[in-house]
Amino acid sequence: MEVVIQPSTAAAVELVAEIIAREVQAKPRSVLGLATGRTMESVYARLVQKHRAERLDFSNCQTFNLDEYVGLPGTDKHSYRHYMNRLFFNQVNIDLQNTHLPHGDAPNLAAECERYERLIHDAGGIDLQLLGIGQSGHIGFNEPPSEANSRTRVVVLAPETIRQNTPLFGADKMPSHAITMGVETILAAKKCLLLATGKSKAGIIQRTIEGPVTTNNVPASALQSHPHCTIVLDEAAASALTKVPRKR
């Protein structure tokens, strides 16, 4: 696990966008695993700029998002499909047909989870998986406790996650369940890239990087066992680390 601490949030975002851009340039048919959340908004803004200014080409890429809220159709403004279309897909030259999220409004959720796993498999697996982290220690929506061998499934959101994301729903009620790629699905990606910024992530980042590997308590700690995982932090998110060399 490589931990890179950047002097500012903007520099952390820039590095993550650069790593994604390099991946797409090296392999135009890349299969990208994508993430949502507030932290990622500026990553997508930077990728859109790179597409416009540097002609970064997404036309041959396929994407798979980590998760989606149960019960929300892709047209709902709170759905992750809506987020992705608005902030990224509709602003670059990706073919929408090649962009995938679990369908949170599928009539048979178990079948939907199996369909999603099969799609990822049929695409040849994920080359680079982008990740954020929740204060509960979740990656995707793998809340503690999660099994290390979990695959795409329906999960109940942790109270902490509900507290963290409720403000994004305004007057609307936030769903209590989500479909998420499992811990094993995420770790099957050839490379993982986690971005965390801000003081509110410092405690959970310390446990993720320096604590024991325990998907029961901190699902993100499973990344310690991934052979190609990069964690990019700003100074604030790195502020509780005690052992990691302060690499710049």
Ligand code: GLP
């Ligand atoms: C949601 C997503 C996670 C993401 C998290 C971080 O819960 N399901 O994949 O890591 O948000 O959110 P934020 O960036 O808003 O802190």
